[in-house]
Amino acid sequence: VDATVDLLTDVGYHRLTIESIAARAGVGKATVYRWWPTKARLVIESLSHRIEVTPVKTTGELRADVRALVDAAIELFTESPLGAAMPEMASDLDADPEAREQLLSFLGPARAGNLSLLYRAAGRTDLPHDVDADLLLDLICGTVLYRRLLGRRSSSAIADQLTEMIVGRHLPRTSEGVGPTA
Amino acid sequence: VDATVDLLTDVGYHRLTIESIAARAGVGKATVYRWWPTKARLVIESLSHRIEVTPVKTTGELRADVRALVDAAIELFTESPLGAAMPEMASDLDADPEAREQLLSFLGPARAGNLSLLYRAAGRTDLPHDVDADLLLDLICGTVLYRRLLGRRSSSAIADQLTEMIVGRHLPRTSEGVGPTA
Amino acid sequence: VDATVDLLTDVGYHRLTIESIAARAGVGKATVYRWWPTKARLVIESLSHRIEVTPVKTTGELRADVRALVDAAIELFTESPLGAAMPEMASDLDADPEAREQLLSFLGPARAGNLSLLYRAAGRTDLPHDVDADLLLDLICGTVLYRRLLGRRSSSAIADQLTEMIVGRHLPRTSEGVGPTA
Amino acid sequence: VDATVDLLTDVGYHRLTIESIAARAGVGKATVYRWWPTKARLVIESLSHRIEVTPVKTTGELRADVRALVDAAIELFTESPLGAAMPEMASDLDADPEAREQLLSFLGPARAGNLSLLYRAAGRTDLPHDVDADLLLDLICGTVLYRRLLGRRSSSAIADQLTEMIVGRHLPRTSEGVGPTA
DNA sequence: CACTAAACGAGACGGTACGTCGCGTCTTTCT
DNA sequence: AGAAAGACGCGACGTACCGTCTCGTTTAGTG
Secondary structure (H helix, E strand, C coil): CHHHHHHHHCCCCCCCCHHHHHHHHCCCHHHHHHHCCCHHHHHHHHHHHHCCCCCCCCCCCHHHHHHHHHHHHHHHHHHCHHHHHHHHCHHHHHHCHHHHHHHHHHHHHHHHHHHHHHHHHHHHCCCCCHHHHHHHHHHHHHHHHHHHHCCCCCCHHHHHHHHHHHHHCCCCCCCHHHCCCC | CHHHHHHHHCCCCCCCCHHHHHHHHCCCHHHHHHHCCCHHHHHHHHHHHHCCCCCCCCCCCHHHHHHHHHHHHHHHHHHCHHHHHHHHCHHHHHHCHHHHHHHHHHHHHHHHHHHHHHHHHHHHCCCCCHHHHHHHHHHHHHHHHHHHHCCCCCCHHHHHHHHHHHHHCCCCCCCHHHCCCC | CHHHHHHHHCCCCCCCCHHHHHHHHCCCHHHHHHHCCCHHHHHHHHHHHHCCCCCCCCCCCHHHHHHHHHHHHHHHHHHCHHHHHHHHCHHHHHHCHHHHHHHHHHHHHHHHHHHHHHHHHHHHCCCCCHHHHHHHHHHHHHHHHHHHHCCCCCCHHHHHHHHHHHHHCCCCCCCHHHCCCC | CHHHHHHHHCCCCCCCCHHHHHHHHCCCHHHHHHHCCCHHHHHHHHHHHHCCCCCCCCCCCHHHHHHHHHHHHHHHHHHCHHHHHHHHCHHHHHHCHHHHHHHHHHHHHHHHHHHHHHHHHHHHCCCCCHHHHHHHHHHHHHHHHHHHHCCCCCCHHHHHHHHHHHHHCCCCCCCCCCCCCC
C-alpha cells in the first residue's frame, strides 16, 4: 500500500487523490479510509516509511557539523517530496493536531540527535542554552524551506553563507577571516 | 469584488472556492475567471490590496533594526492570513511561475527597503555583501514561517533570541555581553 | 434469527440490508449467507414463519365465501408486510426461479384450500371449470394488490363491489337484485 | 437523454443505476440529479415518452371492448418494460407521493378513455355506477399484473376466460352460452 | 474425557454505486 | 457588448453495502 502511495506523492499533495491511491494500490477506497482518517496522516506515514531522516554525524568540529546540518536540510527539503508536501499540508495540520503530532514524531528522532550534537558542540566551545539549539534547527530548516517556497534554489554557495552566518559568531575570536563570507 | 474575497480568505486557502467568491461578490463565476486565470493569482492580488508590506523604519542601530525586522516577520506570518495562505500556495506557485512572480513583486518593495536598510547598516558596521542581506531576510522570514508550519508560536522571547543570533556576530567586538543570549 | 428479520422487514424490502439483519440478529454476515443464498429467499422464509396464510372457512354460501376471500386478500396485502414486499421482489423472483417456487409453495396450501372451496361451490351451484377458479383467485388478489400499488385503499365498500362483480354472474337467475350493486 | 434511459430500463429497475444512465447518455451525474430528484421519477417520465398508453377503440359491443381492454392490459404489462418496472417501484412510490401522482397522470388519459368507454357501454346495456368502472379497470390490470408477478403468463385463453368472467353477468339473459367459458 | 472439526461472531477486504460538491467551460438572458 | 446567472461534462469526495474471505472462539460429536 505504502509503496504505491509514495509514487503518487510525486504528482504533488494537492493533486493526490485518495481514489487514485486506492486504485494504484489495487485496494478498495474504504480500506484506505479504514486505516487513515485523513490524507495528511496517510501521506506522513507513507513518507516516514520512505524517507530516512537521520541525524547528522558529528565530526567534532562545529563548522563542519553545521554545514552538514545545512546540507541535510537542503537535501531533505529540495530533493525529497517532503519539501514539496510539507507546506501544502499546512492547513490540514492546522485542522488536525494529531496529524501534526505524527509529523513531529516522525521528524523527532533526527531532530533530537541534531540537538544533542549542538549541545555537545556547546560543551566544547560556546553554544550555551536550551532553546537556542531548537531555534537554530528551525532556522536552518526554515531558511531552506522558505527559499524553496519562493522558488529560490539553495546552492552550495548559499549553504556556505548560511553556515558562516550561524557559525561565525561562535568561532574563536582570532581568525577574523569569516568577515568576507558572512 | 476584492473586498469580499479577503473575507473568504478567512476560511483558508484550500477551502476557498471560486464559486463561493463569486457568490459572495454577487458576480458571475465567469467574470472572476475573466480577470484572474487562477485562484493563486486572485488571492495574491487580493492580499496585496489588503495587506501593507512595508519596509521597517530604520533607527540607525543594527540590533534594533533587526529586531524590528523579526517582529515584522512574525506579524506578517502569524497574524495576517498571508502566513496561512503562503505555504498552501506552494504547489500552485510551482505550477504557475507568473503567480510566483506576482507574489514576489508584491513582497518586493518591502524587501528592497529592508535590503537597503541592511546595506546601510553594512556600510556603518560590518555587513558586507549582496547575497548576504538577501539570505538574511530569507532566514528571518523562513524561521518564523517554519515555526508556524509546525505549530510553534514565535513569542517575543523567541524574537529576542533570533535577533541576538543574527546580530551577535556582527556587533562590535567589545561588548561580549551577547554571549549569554546567542 | 427470523424474529429479527421480520422486524427489519418493517423498513421495507429495498432498504433491508443483509448487513443490518446480521447485526440485529447478533450474527455474522457469513452465517446468513450460509443458509440463504439470497435476500429474497430469506425474506420469503421469514414471512412464512410469521404469517399464516390459511384458506378461508366455507360457510356453504357462495357470496359469503367470496366475500371472505376478498377480505382475506385485503388483509394479507394491505395489513401484512407481504403486500409491501411482494411487488418489490418482482425482479428478484424473475432472476431466481427457486425463490419464486419457494414463494408459491408458501402461498400454495391456502390457495389449494380456497380452490377446493370454489370447486365445492361449483358443485353446488354453477362454477364449472378448472382454470376458472385459479384465475378467479388471481383476480381477487391481483385487484387488491394492484390498488395497493397505486395507493388506492380497498375499503369494505370496495370489497362489497368486488364480491358482487364476481358472484353476480353465478347467482340463481331469479333474484335480479344484484343489478344495482355490480 | 431519455432515449438512452429506456434502453437502460431493459436491465431492470433495480439494476438500473443513475451512474450508468449518465454514462450512457454522455452526461454528468449531477445533470441527471438536477432534473429528476429520484430514480422513480426519471423512469416514469422516460417511460411516458416511450410508451403510448392509449384508450382502446370502442366497437360498440361490450364483449369485444372488454376483450380489447384485457388484451391491452396484457400487452402493457407483459410486453413493455412497464410491467417489470411498476412493481419494483412500489416502495419508491410509497415514499414519494409525487412520483405516484406522476405515474397516475401518465396512466390517466388512457384510463379516462377506457372509463368513458365503459360508461357508454353502461348506457347501452347494464353497466351502472361510478366506482364500478374504476374498479373494473383495476381488476383487469391487477389480474394481469399479479399473474406476471408470480410468473404466470397470460395467454389468449386466459384473456378469453377473464373477458367472459367480466362480461358474463351483464350479457343479455338469453344466450346462456357463457357457461362453457366462465 | 479429551480432541478435533464444524459452525460461529466478528469484521477486513476489493468493489460498485450512492448523492454532493466544486471545477472550468459554455450558453442564455438581460441590461 | 458585457455581465449575472447558472447549466453542463467531469471527476473526486466520503459513505453504505455488496458478497467473499480470513480469523480466533465456542460447541458439539466422536474416538
